Amino acid sequence: MTPRFCAQCVISDQRPRIVFNDDGVCHACLFVDYHRNQIDWQARRVLFDDLLSRHRSVDGSYDCVVPSSGGKDSALVAHKLKYEFGMHPLTVTWAPHIYTDIGRKNWQGLIDAGLDNILVTPNSKVHRKLTRMALERLGDPFMPFKYGQVIAPVREAVNRGIRLIFSGENGEAFYTGNPEVWDHPGFKPEDYNRQWFSGVPAESWLEHGFSKADLAAYLPPSQERIAAAGIERYFWSYFHPWHPQSNFYYAQQHTGFEPNPEGRSEGTYSKYASLDDKIDGFYFWFGYLKYGIGRCTSDAAHEIRDGEITREEGVALVRKYDGEFPRKHFAAFLEYTGLTEAEFWAIAHKWRNPELVDENFKARHVVQ
Numbered sequence: 228m229t230p231r232f233c234a235q236c237v238i239s240d241q242r243p244r245i246v247f248n249d250d251g252v253c254h255a256c257l258f259v260d261y262h263r264n265q266i267d268w269q270a271r272r273v274l275f276d277d278l279l280s281r282h283r284s285v286d287g288s289y290d291c292v293v294p295s296s297g298g299k300d301s302a303l304v305a306h307k308l309k310y311e312f313g314m315h316p317l318t319v320t321w322a323p324h325i326y327t328d329i330g331r332k333n334w335q336g337l338i339d340a341g342l343d344n345i346l347v348t349p350n351s352k353v354h355r356k357l358t359r360m361a362l363e364r365l366g367d368p369f370m371p372f373k374y375g376q377v378i379a380p381v382r383e384a385v386n387r388g389i390r391l392i393f394s395g396e397n398g399e400a401f402y403t404g405n406p407e408v409w410d411h412p413g414f415k416p417e418d419y420n421r422q423w424f425s426g427v428p429a430e431s432w433l434e435h436g437f438s439k440a441d442l443a444a445y446l447p448p449s450q451e452r453i454a455a456a457g458i459e460r461y462f463w464s465y466f467h468p469w470h471p472q473s474n475f476y477y478a479q480q481h482t483g484f485e486p487n488p489e490g491r492s493e494g495t496y497s498k499y500a501s502l503d504d505k506i507d508g509f510y511f512w513f514g515y516l517k518y519g520i521g522r523c524t525s526d527a528a529h530e531i532r533d534g535e536i537t538r539e540e541g542v543a544l545v546r547k548y549d550g551e552f553p554r555k556h557f558a559a560f561l562e563y564t565g566l567t568e569a570e571f572w573a574i575a576h577k578w579r580n581p582e583l584v585d586e587n588f589k590a591r592h593v594v595q
Contacts, residue, residue, distance in 0.1 A: 287315055303477045377424075508522070
């Protein structure tokens, strides 16, 4: 198996759901060009203003939900909705597995900036067990977080009678470039399973020793209940140009967002994304074992598309940092999951694709 790398960025064709055109350019690069240069943003702004007018409360009650960790992207969305567009957002945070100091500080900064927040923290015994089993069975310790991140805002909206949810970017378009979703204005419940849960919905864990009570925090309201509640879930990026670095500067100014104080995150050169959870690095590292591309590849690819770095710079960064083991929080990860080091490395070898990553966890094929 020899991976093919995008001629324009550094992504590999091993990334799930990515597609290349006949010129060797990935569809994610094509989408970003479309997003930047071909959308009628004035027309989209008219749609946005009409949408907010339909939902804006007149009595100060919550009129929209913004899923937010306190990170740069969701901080921008929530802050602009309140202070620029006169909405009354409720931010909803699904708690990280193990908060980092900077993650907790940025979450508090969101609140200190004047944004109301609900922190949803699942049963730790269930969450730890589910995290370990997701690692063993799927090679993805982040799966329990994905369930909560997607579902908790929907549940809060349904329970509180709030009909509008605003997420940040259209991830399926920005990171896979799937042409079918380029102009999707938002999430649909039927999209959750394929795009976010890798075809493994939360209810599937009922077959592995969990009860409905155990999984209550992870299970979505029924589609019928969501429809009856009139829930509408939109991407901010459908209505406004999306530029992560600009989001960072905005959040830094308005919510006190701070980047990684250590200068960069393990496995990459980036310092302002995925900072909240001590197990973030293991999610990216196991993806590297399975697909031969890691956290740095993802960061460099989208910064090349955004014009922040050249492809040559991206190649150099990937060759330097991709696949770096997240050692800083290794002891915390083992304690959280209850794994011994021997058990951890056995799982790592189980999920290592030998055609892409060698027995020393080095990529066999590196972008040129």
